[in-house]
Amino acid sequence: MATANEPSVQPVPDLPWWKGAVIYQIYPRSFMDSNGDGVGDLPGITQRLDHVAALGVDAIWISPFFTSPMKDFGYDVADYCDVDPLFGTLVDFDALVERAHALGLKVLIDQVYSHTSDEHPWFVESRQNRHNAKADWYVWADAKPDGSPPSNWQSVFGGPAWTWDARRGQYYMHNFLSGQPQINGHNPDVQDALLGVARFWLDRGVDGFRIDALNFMMHDPELRDNPAAPPSDKPRSRPFDFQLKQHNMSHPAIPEFIARIRALTDSYDAVFTVAEVGGDEAEAEMKAFTAGEDHLNSAYGFNFLYADRLTPGLVCSALAQWPADKDVGWPSWAFENHDAPRALSRWCAPEHRDAFARMKMVLLMCLRGNAIIYYGEELGLTQVDIPFEQLHDPEALANWPMTLSRDGARTPMPWEAGAACSGFGSAQPWLPVGAENASKAVDRQEHEDTSLLAFTRHAIALRNANPALHHGAVSGCSAYGTLLDLIREADGQRVRCLLNMGPEAISLSDASGKTLFAGNSATPDTLPPYGVLILET
CATH class of the missing domain: 2.60.40.1180 (Golgi alpha-mannosidase II)
Known part of the structure; x- marks a missing residue:
């Protein structure tokens, strides 16, 4: 158990709410199933918000719940401005926001601006021919004389980043699945449409956005080939890993669009924006995306999410990239998320997990920046081994067995240790809870003073009560x-x-x-x- 004393200095009240905030990420498929279909939903989130508020966090971040064919589980959006029936309705979303605000929680939602689903009406129109109103809303290009793709670019999930479309007689680009065609972020009409999406949700009361894969939003219009990556001792499970991603992403014009996002969000009160930034030049891009007062408020990268070990040197190296200088942005940190393996399974031996989980949680609260807790991290959830026949993750299915399944970090939240489906819902959940995680259910830890859940509440309270830890x-x-x-x-x-x-x-x-x-x-x-x-x- 932790022991704590009151600080001698109280926090300054006039900071923006997000500066130093603790944010709780909710993966909606796996948080709470309210209607017995085996999949979590928005009413389920609303039902369990008391648990989140009791942690002492400032905000929730909800992963995509928009209309989608779910080829990439919501990150392939078919309608930016509606809720997929799997998760509920817009009325359910409004009720969630109202309840969260009543509990003092801000609400952040994902925005996916680099690509849509191939079922989105924009793409359905774009692919009809080369002359329609949305013909240039996606990245289309002619084949080379021999019929091969326009460039050597590879997709994150494996295989070429180009798919042939017979209707247009052209290839379309996709950095991820072929069902996730690449937005043409250079097109001002596309930018206007995306800003209209942001405005739609801001008008419904959201307090900010986490922007997915933002550095993938713009490509090199000349379609130059990517150079080969230098030799590496690390295993390469995808063709994507054999290239330096210089031309399919990270175009220098992206910050210009970010300034447009910031101008919009500044017209609303207390709005917070944070970008996800991965890739070979993540640190430089994170700083470009957050520079000054006319870009995003924050960004978070992958310093910890894919690290094999947690070491003091790694911590100091990450913090050194974000000094408290006037022109340097504000970082956000996460040890776990929906794309990365659970940290306890990566960073320590099973016999040390209880003590390690406590140290890890305090460390997160001590880092300068915002702290993002992934659902179940406060319980000490570990990576669940999902057998091949139960996999849903398209990346794992494409690269089996070399890519660790993201499904193992997306398993249902255990609410009641002795209940069917661990209290997640009344039907068999879409992924197994896992026996080890079932034993860590909320009801087992809720009233136990020595539990990790209680410890997490203490650690968050420590951060919130001490200005040096909160924003120093x-x-x-x-x-x-x-x-x-x-x-x-x-x-x-x-x-x-x-x-x-x-x-x-x-x-x-x-x-x-x-x-x-x-x-x-x-x-x-x-x-x-x-x-x-x-x-x-």
């Missing part, structure tokens, strides 16, 4: 073996975070100051395995 600068970050020594400062408060990120105890000689938080039996003299000590100095 990093004035020092040092790695000594498995010891992380992180110093944060703001508003006259200086906080030192000492975390043992290894399985062996560490003796401390200079841990002086007022103890604000001690976890995993830490003391000013000793950090046990995965011990954490937060001091006000």
Whole structure:
């Protein structure tokens, strides 16, 4: 269990609500099934919002729930401005927003601007011929003289990033599935339409957006081939991994469209925007996307999401990219999400998971930036091994068995340990809960003072109560073996975070100051395995 003391300095109340916020990501298919069809839905989220609010978080981020054929489980949007019947209705969404706001929670939703479904009316019209009103809303190109695709670009999910369409007698581009045709982000009419989508949801009361795969939104109009990637010791399971992605994504004009997004969101009160940015040049793009006061508020990359190990050096390296300089944007951090394996399964041995999960949660609360918690992370959920015959993830199916299934991190939330389907719903869920995760259900941890759920609430409260942790600068970050020594400062408060990120105890000689938080039996003299000590100095 953690011990905590009150800080001597209180937070400054006039910061934007999102600066230093803790955000809880909900994958709607897997959070709560209210109607017994085996799939989570919007009314199910509304039903369980009390649990989220009790954590002490500031906002929820809901992954896509829009009309979709679900080839990529909602990231292939067929109607940006409606709810897929699988998840409910617009009325259900409005009720969710109303309940969240009543509980003091902001609501963020995904926006997918780099591609649509091939069933979207825009694409249905675009593919009819080369002369219709939306002919240039997607990326179309003629075949080479030998009939091969226009460039050597490869898709993330495997195979060429081009699919032939006989109606137009051209190839269309897709960075992901062939059922996810690439938006022509250079087209001003397309940009206007996407801004209209954002306005639709802002008018329904959302408080911000997480923008998916934003650096894929614009391509090189000259369709130049990507160069080969240099040799690597890492296994390559996809043709995509053999290239440097210089021309199919990351066009330098993307920040110009981002400025248009910011101009729109600034016309609404308290709106927050965060971009997902992955790829070879993620850090540079994250900074370009968040520079100054006319771009996005924040961005998050993959520093931790695909890391094989969590080390003090990795933490210091990530934080060093985001100094508290005037022209540098505000970062967001996640250890887990719907695309990445559960962190406890990546980063520690099973026998250390309980202590490691606590250390990891405190670390997330100590990082400068926003902290994003993935649903079930507060329970210590682990990656579920999904057999091939139960897989849904198109990437895993295409690259089996070399690609770890994303399904294993998307399994249903366990609410009641002894109930059918772990309280997720009344019908067999779309993915198995997993025996280990079922034992970690909310009802088992809810009233247990020593549970990870209780610990998570303490850790979030610690962050919210201390301005140095909530929004302070990093004035020092040092790695000594498995010891992380992180110093944060703001508003006259200086906080030192000492975390043992290894399985062996560490003796401390200079841990002086007022103890604000001690976890995993830490003391000013000793950090046990995965011990954490937060001091006000």
